[in-house]
Amino acid sequence: MTTPALTPAPAALRAPGLRLGATASLWLTVSLVSSFLAASSAPSPLYALYREAWGFSPLALTVIFSSYAFALLAALLVFGPLSDHLGRRAVILASLFIELLSIVLFWRAESAGWLLAARIVQGFATGIATSALSATLLDLSPSRGALFNSVAPMFGMAAGALGASALVQFAPAPMHLVFELLLAILAAQTFAALFLPDTVTRRPGVWQSLRPRIAIPVTARATLWRILPLNTASWALGGFYLSLGPTLAKLVTGTPAPLTGGALIATLVLAGAAAIGWVRLRPAPAVLTGSALALVLGLSLTLVGVHAGSGLAFFGGTLVAGLGFGAGFNGAVRSLVPLAAAHERAGLMAGFFALSYLAFSVPAIIAGLGTGLFGLHATTLAYGGLLVVMALAALVASLRAAR
Incomplete structure (x- = not known):
């Protein structure tokens, strides 16, 4: 017996009562992706304050940070395909309520244990949301979905980091104010999400879908393994930063x-x-090659800046590496998405993000351990050197494949 293909919901199902139109739903979904990622990066500028207040080590810091990614990974493995069965809207709403709980935990945090619990709950919420939101964007706009899936997380992370940094520097009680603002924003978005339409019909198999696995379609597996080294280097860089x-x-x-x-x-x-805006209409294989080259050059310049104590080289290298990071992410998504049928999209995106967040978390913990043993300067040079080697290997493989 074959599983029926997932099809867009008929109009009567998409709009039972008051529901947002397609355009409003698209932009609300984009804003939700941005908010989840903004919430994930907002604690980064606060870690120094937490360390001063509660005196934990660099290793403890990276464990707290990476617990988010491990929880996200677990949620993706278990709940990644869930929206293919229950519908996108129900899964998105559930993830928003869990995200609100995590922000309350941050807001009330009194020790490193509270931070660890908050990051785990936050990672769980983001993991549930990630594949459902990604699939919703593709459902609402197949032509622009891949672009929004690439750009919205970037803007979200930037907004979270810059906004929290500004509050730390200029506002009173930033360890509370940051999360009070996030609570207000997410509460408003949760209310708006009540009016999202369901973009797919429900189908049976909910309990079977909860079996932990990475549901990569057979048609996409070879491509995923080919882009994995470059994707790993990119996400490991993001986790460190x-x-x-x-x-x-x-x-x-x-x-x-x-x-x-x-x-x-x-x-x-x-x-x-x-970079995503610049490369989005270019062929994905060429984008991946350019991404690997940008990572090699950018990381090399960044390491020069770290070694020489040059802020200009450090930020300049980060800028070039960021171009490679964004281009690689876009090239990876555009390489994978056409290889999945509609009913396989959530499972594919769950698998892709699971592997990505594993690269995001494990190297960061190792870097935290290395910082405690050898210092941040030496650890950065070793860590960055390894990423240069990985990106260089991906570049060589990409050039060979193009011949």
């Missing part, structure tokens, strides 16, 4: 201002967003 990046920025520039760390994260992800 969002965990230890603000501390590293202060070390390299000698500037203690919190906005320095936020500016570093924003430089990486906004450069990524700009």
